[in-house]
């Protein structure tokens with residue numbers, strides 16, 4: 148390998164930099180690459196490692212000419228409404244380029260060598276501030292996303308509930324913990340036959356986390372009112388906690404889909420209090436899987452809800468608790484401070500680059516019991532006793548890790564609480580304008596129809612997602628395709644009540660309610676007009 152100076156790397160860096168600037172300045176970012184571009188790009192991807200490398204210049208050509216044009220605009224375009232992808236704020240993008248340049252590895256807190264772990268600590272604290280969590284009561288770590296944060300939450304919950312059982316048998320301060328003994332031995336000492344995870348409509352990643360941690364996917368149990376109900380059935384939950392109390396331990400996960408349906412309880416805080424009381428009574432751990440818009444069903448209360456996958460960004464509704472216009476959604480995010488742990492992701496509504504998640508816990512010591520990286524003299528952090536920052540390798544999954552805190556820190560500093568509030572307000576207002584258009588349209592139906600039966604509900608309950616279908620069944624079967632054909636906007640398809648539906652998820656910081664509404668309206672008007680001309 149030649150020395151960098153001889154490789155023309157500077158010219159290549161300048162070309163990439165110019166490409167970045169030109170892309171960011173484009174008025175219309177392509178939403179998807181053309182199909183033939185994808186075919187051509189795939190054909191250029193060689194399977195064979197070259198004996199003699201291409202060199203940096205040819206490789207740069209390959210990246211800029213073949214690969215970059217074949218990537219989609221999911222993050223760059225404000226009109227990509229598929230899934231919930233988020234974007235990257237300008238401040239986060241600038242920080243991200245510094246992350247790549249310096250390539251820090253904030254695993255051990257090294258106060259004499261780098262400020263990286265201090266930045267992570269501050270980024271987490273700013274995030275707590277944004278979400279109205281008391282910095283003194285919570286500790287946190289950044290992760291790769293919501294899934295990793297759920298693994299962290301279930302691992303801490305598992306540790307806590309089983310250790311508590313050991314303590315009840317061996318007295319306070321027993322030497323035995325799950326972290327040191329392993330799950331099987333600890334359960335045997337604790338007399339624990341099963342670990343139950345009670346939730347409603349778990350996100351798939353919760354089952355994955357449960358499997359990874361040796362708890363089992365099947366132990367994630369739905370305690371909603373019925374198979375189609377996201378609301379906790381408190382009577383059923385308590386019955387389960389009570390029956391299983393003797394030989395089992397439990398983790399309760401608030402993992403809700405309200406962001407999709409727009410359904411919120413009238414008093415979120417009280418409902419979390421009920422869950423907290425139940426968990427305290429039966430020694431269970433309470434974890435919030437960031438889809439914080441929870442709705443807990445009171446005994447005997449009838450509600451009609453639908454199965455929708457949960458989403459890990461509802462907790463951002465906590466930013467809006469002062470605004471009557473958003474009162475209902477903010478109520479749904481109340482009370483999370485009563486949980487033992489909270490999982491969330493940053494790469495969606497925080498608009499920082501993939502991959503970024505966060506995990507907050509009320510029990511600093513429990514994280515250390517699980518994630519302590521023992522007996523590695525070369526990772527000794529003894530010289531870091533001057534301040535209270537924990538080395539992330541002892542509180543999170545990875546040892547080596549990306550400096551993903553910098554874009555979080557930069558974006559929160561650059562825009563502050565007001566900037567993030569403004570972003571979220573624009574996103575919700577736009578989603579509500581689209582939802583109202585659908586609601587008022589004779590040819591379209593806003594879903595779930597049983598929920599959005601009045602304008603008031605649309606205007607109060609819609610958060611950032613709009614699900615709808617065409618009333619004409621044949622058109623509905625191809626609605627997503629027709630909407631996406633013109634490449635002015637991109638929506639993803641879903642299934643609702645057994646038939647196709649279109650889903651608009653608003654998560655990009657660039658949203659401009661007026662501009663984007665007129666784009667969506669003109670696309671939908673065109674699709675409906677051409678359909679009626681054809682039929």
Ligand SMILES: Cc1ncc(COP(=O)(O)O)c(C=O)c1O
Nearest residue numbers: 292293294350438457458459492
């Ligand atoms: C409630 C919930 N939990 C977990 C996840 C997984 O997050 P990630 O894709 O960041 O791993 C998601 C993703 O949407 C989610 O909505």
